[in-house]
Amino acid sequence: MLELCIRCPVCGKYHYYSLGDDDVHNIGDIIGPDYEYYSQSYNEKCRSCKNEFLIVELVHRGQLVNVLINPTEEEDEKIEDRIYPLLDAYPDLPKYHYYERLNMLLGEDSRVIPSQYFLVDLKVGDKIPLFTTEWEVKEKYKVIDDKKRLISKIYKVSEIRKFSGEKIERLLILRDNLLPTLKIVEWGVTSFLDEEERFKKYRIPPNCKLFIDLT
Numbered sequence: 363m364l365e366l367c368i369r370c371p372v373c374g375k376y377h378y379y380s381l382g383d384d385d386v387h388n389i390g391d392i393i394g395p396d397y398e399y400y401s402q403s404y405n406e407k408c409r410s411c412k413n414e415f416l417i418v419e420l421v422h423r424g425q426l427v428n429v430l431i432n433p434t435e436e437e438d439e440k441i442e443d444r445i446y447p448l449l450d451a452y453p454d455l456p457k458y459h460y461y462e463r464l465n466m467l468l469g470e471d472s473r474v475i476p477s478q479y480f481l482v483d484l485k486v487g488d489k490i491p492l493f494t495t496e497w498e499v500k501e502k503y504k505v506i507d508d509k510k511r512l513i514s515k516i517y518k519v520s521e522i523r524k525f526s527g528e529k530i531e532r533l534l535i536l537r538d539n540l541l542p543t544l545k546i547v548e549w550g551v552t553s554f555l556d557e558e559e560r561f562k563k564y565r566i567p568p569n570c571k572l573f574i575d576l577t
């Protein structure tokens with residue numbers, strides 16, 4: 363089954379949904395033998411506006427590779443031909459599995475629909491759910507490459523922990539065709555000492571520059 367935070371395509375409200383009834387699987391999980399391909403569809407209804415949408419889970423070579431919402435005709439045809447839209451990268455498993463990332467509030471949130479995050483243009487003050495936590499956008503940035511292409515959207519986000527009252531800040535990194543990812547707030551990282559640093563910190567890619575986004 364899937365536990366997903368889904369943004370309603372009609373009203374834009376986020377809600378959590380449980381789909382199916384076996385063990386919970388996250389995007390990137392290996393859930394079967396490597397010859398296994400299938401797609402599974404679920405109908406759901408927005409809890410706010412009651413509009414219906416279709417969720418499609420895609421398993422490619424035994425791995426849960428993507429989840430789509432209201433696939434287009436073109437996407438449907440590809441799914442029928444078993445040409446599934448793979449993401450450019452998946453969480454480093456089993457080193458940082460979902461609950462470990464959730465505890466640290468770092469790394470990829472693999473219980474979302476990846477395509478829904480990069481497309482939304484967040485404003486300062488907006489709320490966005492990640493790892494079952496509601497984050498508030500504090501600052502926004504863009505990473506642009508030397509051909510003037512938008513590579514990533516970066517938001518500084520914060521939340522107040524419920525019991526301790528502690529304020530937590532993170533960088534939210536959104537890139538096309540990747541899972542939304544949280545990193546610690548540290549600018550000017552030029553290299554990673556080890557895999558742990560690579561997991562926790564953000565480095566502006568070569569040939570790219572960071573710009574403040576005042577829109």
Ligand SMILES: [Zn+2]
Nearest residue numbers: 370373408411
């Ligand atoms: Zn809705």
